[in-house]
Amino acid sequence: MLADKNEARTSLEELGEFGLIKHLTKGFSIHQESTLKGIGDDAAILDFKDSKAVVSTDLLIEGVHFDLSYMPLKHLGYKAVVVNLSDIYAMNAMATQITVSLAVSNRFPLEALEEFYSGVAAACKVYGVDLIGGDTTSSTKGMLISITAIGQAVEKDIVYRNGAKENDLLVVTGDLGGAYLGLQVLERENEVFKVNPGNQPDLEPYAYLVERQLKPEARKDVVELLEKLEVSPTAMIDISDGLSSEILHLCGQSEVGCNLYEDKIPLDPTVISTSEEFKMDSTMIALSGGEDYELLFTIDQNDFPKIKGNPSLTVIGHMCEKAEGAHLVARDSSKIPLKAQGWNSF
Amino acid sequence: MLADKNEARTSLEELGEFGLIKHLTKGFSIHQESTLKGIGDDAAILDFKDSKAVVSTDLLIEGVHFDLSYMPLKHLGYKAVVVNLSDIYAMNAMATQITVSLAVSNRFPLEALEEFYSGVAAACKVYGVDLIGGDTTSSTKGMLISITAIGQAVEKDIVYRNGAKENDLLVVTGDLGGAYLGLQVLERENEVFKVNPGNQPDLEPYAYLVERQLKPEARKDVVELLEKLEVSPTAMIDISDGLSSEILHLCGQSEVGCNLYEDKIPLDPTVISTSEEFKMDSTMIALSGGEDYELLFTIDQNDFPKIKGNPSLTVIGHMCEKAEGAHLVARDSSKIPLKAQGWNSF
Numbered sequence: 090m091l092a093d094k095n096e097a098r099t100s101l102e103e104l105g106e107f108g109l110i111k112h113l114t115k116g117f118s119i120h121q122e123s124t125l126k127g128i129g130d131d132a133a134i135l136d137f138k139d140s141k142a143v144v145s146t147d148l149l150i151e152g153v154h155f156d157l158s159y160m161p162l163k164h165l166g167y168k169a170v171v172v173n174l175s176d177i178y179a180m181n182a183m184a185t186q187i188t189v190s191l192a193v194s195n196r197f198p199l200e201a202l203e204e205f206y207s208g209v210a211a212a213c214k215v216y217g218v219d220l221i222g223g224d225t226t227s228s229t230k231g232m233l234i235s236i237t238a239i240g241q242a243v244e245k246d247i248v249y250r251n252g253a254k255e256n257d258l259l260v261v262t263g264d265l266g267g268a269y270l271g272l273q274v275l276e277r278e279n280e281v282f283k284v285n286p287g288n289q290p291d292l293e294p295y296a297y298l299v300e301r302q303l304k305p306e307a308r309k310d311v312v313e314l315l316e317k318l319e320v321s322p323t324a325m326i327d328i329s330d331g332l333s334s335e336i337l338h339l340c341g342q343s344e345v346g347c348n349l350y351e352d353k354i355p356l357d358p359t360v361i362s363t364s365e366e367f368k369m370d371s372t373m374i375a376l377s378g379g380e381d382y383e384l385l386f387t388i389d390q391n392d393f394p395k396i397k398g399n400p401s402l403t404v405i406g407h408m409c410e411k412a413e414g415a416h417l418v419a420r421d422s423s424k425i426p427l428k429a430q431g432w433n434s435f
Numbered sequence: 436m437l438a439d440k441n442e443a444r445t446s447l448e449e450l451g452e453f454g455l456i457k458h459l460t461k462g463f464s465i466h467q468e469s470t471l472k473g474i475g476d477d478a479a480i481l482d483f484k485d486s487k488a489v490v491s492t493d494l495l496i497e498g499v500h501f502d503l504s505y506m507p508l509k510h511l512g513y514k515a516v517v518v519n520l521s522d523i524y525a526m527n528a529m530a531t532q533i534t535v536s537l538a539v540s541n542r543f544p545l546e547a548l549e550e551f552y553s554g555v556a557a558a559c560k561v562y563g564v565d566l567i568g569g570d571t572t573s574s575t576k577g578m579l580i581s582i583t584a585i586g587q588a589v590e591k592d593i594v595y596r597n598g599a600k601e602n603d604l605l606v607v608t609g610d611l612g613g614a615y616l617g618l619q620v621l622e623r624e625n626e627v628f629k630v631n632p633g634n635q636p637d638l639e640p641y642a643y644l645v646e647r648q649l650k651p652e653a654r655k656d657v658v659e660l661l662e663k664l665e666v667s668p669t670a671m672i673d674i675s676d677g678l679s680s681e682i683l684h685l686c687g688q689s690e691v692g693c694n695l696y697e698d699k700i701p702l703d704p705t706v707i708s709t710s711e712e713f714k715m716d717s718t719m720i721a722l723s724g725g726e727d728y729e730l731l732f733t734i735d736q737n738d739f740p741k742i743k744g745n746p747s748l749t750v751i752g753h754m755c756e757k758a759e760g761a762h763l764v765a766r767d768s769s770k771i772p773l774k775a776q777g778w779n780s781f
Contacts, residue, residue: 125487129688130596131525131672132491132586141471142488145478146568146583148536152575179477190494190581222492229498233574235536235581237492240478250476326477342475 098198101227110225112199113206117213117220121185123241124219133221135186135239141247143240145176151231159275162201164303165234166208172329173238174216175307175382179327180249182242183312186221187213190235192228216309246321248386253324253343257387259406260322260396262311264355265332266371269378270363271295271302297359305382311401312384318395322386333376334429335385336406336415343387346413349406349427351420376417376427444544447573456571458545459552463559463566467531469587470565479567481532486587491522497577505621508547510649511580512554518675519584520562521653521728525673526595528588529658532567533559536581538574562655592667594732599670599689603733605752606668606742608657610701611678612717615724616709617641617648643705651728657747664741668732679722680775681731682752682761689733692759695752695773697766722763722773 104112114128126134135142149155149169157165170187177184189209193202202225213220218238278290292299307327315322324343326335332354340347354375364371387408388396396402406418416424450458460474472480481488495501495515503511516533523530535555539548548571559566564584624636638645653673661668670689672681678700686693700721710717733754734742742748752764762770 125590126595131522132489132528132584134526134588134590134593135488135490136590137483137488142481142483142585143478144481144532144534144568144583144585146534146536146570146581148538148570148572148579148581150538150572150574150579153538153573176477180480182478186490188490188492188583190492192494192496192499192579222490224492224494226494226496227499228496228579230576233494233496233538233579235492235494237490237534237583238478239488239490242480244471244480244482247480249472 097200099200101193101195101197101199104199110223113202113225114220116210119219120217121219123185124221127219127221133186135221137241139243140241141244143177143180143182143242143247144237145173146235146237147173149234151233157232159279160303162204163208163211166205167212168303168305169234169236170209170212171305171307172382173236174218174309175327175329177238177240178307178309178312179325179384180240180242181246181312181315181322181325182240184216184218184238184240184309186219186239188222188237189220190224192226192233194228194230194232197232216307248322248325250324250326250339251342253339253345253387253408254389255345255408255410256390257323257408258390258393258404259336259347259349259385259387259408260402261328261332261355261383261385261405262308262401263381263383264357264360265328265375265381265383266360266364266378267298267301267357268305268380269374270360270367271298271300273367274298274363275302295359295363297357298363302380305380307382308384314401320388320392320395322388325384325386328381328383328385329379331377331379332385333427336427337429339385339387340415343408344411346409346411347406347415347427348409348418349416350418353403353405355403443546445546447539447541447543447545450545456569459548459571460566462556465565466563467565469531470567473565473567479532481567481585483587485589487590487593489523489526489528489586489588489593490583491519492581492583493519495580497579503578505625506649508550509554509557512551513558514649514651515580515582516555516558517651517653518728519582520564520655521673521675523584523586524653524655524658525671525730526586526588527592527658527661527668527671528586530562530564530584530586530655532565532585534568534583535566536570538572538579540574540576540578543578562653594668594671596670596672596685597688599685599691599733599754601691601754601756602736603669603754604736604739604750605682605693605695605731605733605754606748607674607678607701607729607731607751608654608747609727609729610703610706611674611721611727611729612706612710612724613644613647613703614651614726615720616706616713617644617646619713620644620709621648641705641709643703644709648726651726653728654730657730660745660747666734666738666741668734671730671732674727674729674731675725677723677725678731679773682773683775685731685733686761689754690757692755692757693752693761693773694755694764695762696764699749699751701749
């Protein structure tokens with residue numbers, strides 16, 4: 090898993106800025122009908138016809154958002170795209186295009202950038218999005234990635250954060266806490282590797298957690314599922330900073346309160362066993378861990394029969410009056426105020 | 436001009452990530468009809484109706500693209516936006532929205548970011564664009580800015596780089612070389628300042644050049660002018676890397692050659708006098724200096740009467756057969772092959 094540092098090295102100066110962009114993007118083709126013109130001019134041209142355009146952007150910095158000592162560049166390229174697409178799906182929209190800008194210091198050879206772009210290409214293929222632009226430049230330190238994701242949706246389908254009503258059910262997709270524990274496992278193995286580079290880590294028992302951290306997926310499938318089930322969420326957000334923080338965003342913008350039931354929070358068995366191993370509370374990890382990129386949404390109670398029993402969707406609480414506030418209802422029925430303890434880059 | 440380093444300092448940790456975004460963007464309002472939803476959700480929502488969306492993106496790194504020792508933060512915010520809008524105007528489109536992402540190390544207090552955003556706000560106001568999103572995070576070194584500019588245009592009006600035909604006239608807006616010489620002046624004064632901090636530089640004779648470097652403008656007015664004159668350029672690009680490099684882009688993508696006449700290149704008198712002072716060739720500066728953000732476009736010869744005599748537009752050459760290549764026709768009538776000697780960040 091840890092990168093081999095002795096690979097072929099082609100310096101970026103050899104290609105120059107325009108040659109580099111051309112080289113890195115040459116394998117990308119256009120799939121979306123809405124992409125009239127991609128890379129190669131001053132700007133890309135998109136045609137959304139009667140749909141609305143949905144735009145989101147993110148900046149990822151080496152040493153702040155990712156650590157290349159355990160994050161392979163291909164995975165990083167994949168994850169950087171997925172994280173941005175997740176914001177588009179969180180509007181109940183379909184992602185259609187991305188721009189990818191990259192700054193790297195001269196310690197990165199061309200081959201490293203090719204690895205990164207192969208991950209970007211893989212994500213583009215899986216999610217059916219077109220790479221339509223970007224910028225590639227040098228940095229004075231490390232690697233920086235800026236991605237803008239663009240999507241489209243019919244106006245009536247768009248779901249904002251502010252539409253949750255009292256008595257709406259709170260629903261989450263997949264399971265929580267895996268990405269955070271995956272990071273803990275990788276950091277622990279990285280420390281072991283520093284002390285004893287000959288030691289081969291056995292990550293097999295943690296495969297699910299490591300995959301959640303290194304190769305997260307965005308829930309395009311859930312947006313499609315909701316359409317098929319004819320469920321229109323009243324509010325939606327993606328879980329990047331931890332369940333607690335995201336619930337507070339929905340509550341704040343929708344002006345409602347929330348009761349979240351501890352015993353309903355979906356946890357993978359590996360999350361439970363590894364939490365114990367790390368002597369951490371699995372509920373706290375789900376609440377504050379972040380990076381799960383699951384969707385969190387509210388639905389009218391009348392829609393409950395439509396989602397009941399679906400393995401991708403779990404009802405974890407309900408919205409209440411604003412004055413009641415937002416609480417975790419613990420297994421012992423005690424009520425604990427939710428706090429935004431999500432990840433903060435400052 | 437050089438920044439006072441002893442101002443009020445509020446650390447970014449005090450506000451936190453969400454508080455910071457809210458604080459920095461609170462003064463921004465929405466002007467464009469196409470902005471349905473700006474900052475505050477997972478993504479922004481835009482409505483271009485029958486127009487096409489135009490998207491461009493740029494990454495600016497401290498120490499590579501700008502130097503804060505002579506670039507005030509407010510100017511930097513203004514310029515970062517303008518540089519991106521210029522790409523939209525170069526498609527003959529109107530800029531409508533931007534996203535601004537910013538990463539800063541902990542040496543930047545809140546007040547510095549406020550300065551930067553006041554420049555962003557000024558540019559938004561001048562160009563009538565809406566700030567619709569972004570990301571604010573910490574960096575491990577220096578300041579990084581990533582901006583995505585979005586615009587709109589009716590499909591028939593969009594001008595690409597690849598439409599220039601043989602015998603088309605080559606036209607440039609404004610004058611060239613000022614921004615590059617402005618940078619030379621600022622760098623010289625900065626060196627003087629390092630040796631003798633008490634010395635007050637007299638930048639008055641160089642005011643035009645310094646303004647071209649620190650506060651460039653994008654040629655929205657030219658896009659409007661061309662519409663008024665009923666001139667449809669056959670190809671267009673903005674001059675960010677120097678005239679020579681941009682002509683080669685037009686020639687390469689349009690598969691034509693070009694004769695550029697040295698004596699036609701528009702130069703401000705200050706550019707001529709300051710070139711002499713720096714013992715530099717003013718033609719070389721116009722060809723390779725870059726950062727002028729003027730527009731370079733080609734028109735059919737039949738459109739010449741429409742632009743003739745307009746003070747903003749100068750015919751500097753004409754396109755020819757591809758096999759002839761791209762040349763500078765010097766004052767002595769010798770022909771010198773054009774080379775892309777524009778600025779390269781690698």
